[in-house]
Amino acid sequence: MNADPRQDWREWREAREAAVSAPYGPLSLAGHHWLSDRPEGRIPAVPGEWRADGDEVVLTAAGGDGLAVDGKPFTGTVRLAADQGPAGESRVAAGERRFVLLRREGEWAVRDFDPGAGTRRAFRGVEVTPYDERWVVPGVFRPYGETRDVRVGNADGRERDLGLAGELVFALDGDERTLQVAVGEGGSLWAVFADATSGDDSHRFRFLKPPAPAADGTVTVDFNRALLPPCAFADHFLCPFPPPGNTLDVAVPAGERRLVRN
Structure with a gap:
């Protein structure tokens, strides 16, 4: 990782844009x-x-x-x-x-x-908020002990189980917030979330993928890396909607927000 977080983010953005626009992206x-x-x-x-x-x-x-x-x-x-x-x-x-x-x-x-x-x-790019260090906050992962399956709606109109492994706890605007998260490959976390900008200044929901927590559960939560879900790019994906409790009551105008409009 680059010692300069802004440069590291720019390189990550370049890789993300390349993946999105790839022939089989x-x-x-x-x-x-x-x-x-x-x-x-x-x-x-x-x-x-x-x-x-x-x-x-x-x-x-x-x-x-x-x-x-x-x-x-x-x-x-x-x-x-x-x-x-x-x-x-x-x-x-x-x-x-x-x-x-x-x-x-x-x-x-x-x-x-x-x-x-x-x-x-027709793709013309993604609207992305410039990097802002205030959207990088310390967090703690609190595992449930066993995965909890929660039934949630999906972008295709059906409901399916979403396996949740614990809660990600962090502070925004001085108040403690939580997001229910899944654990992915290599122990990385994955949250489906919405916030006060969703459906207006950003897509109706987004993904957040923090790295694997340390042994004590601490992890960096970086909303500069909030991602549009695949269904923002093509209608045929089955993306799950945020589970109950994963809609933040504050605006998070960071990361990817929506596709560029012509």
């Missing part, structure tokens, strides 16, 4: 298709026949479908598991398009990533 998600809605196995505008079969999806393709699996032209039938890596590394492709298999609460879906998607072509 969130702007390229052109479709999300639940297989339960397509029992016949045919998805409009997606080649091949896709059928859920327990813990796998069976893909059947003819020569005219133009599909490739593992980088080679494919015809016949193959059984596929959920994709674990980035969209650009998915096993199934058609030209530049990548088809990613996703499973949520037992349901299978096919996601269609297209570098030529209209959302990617």
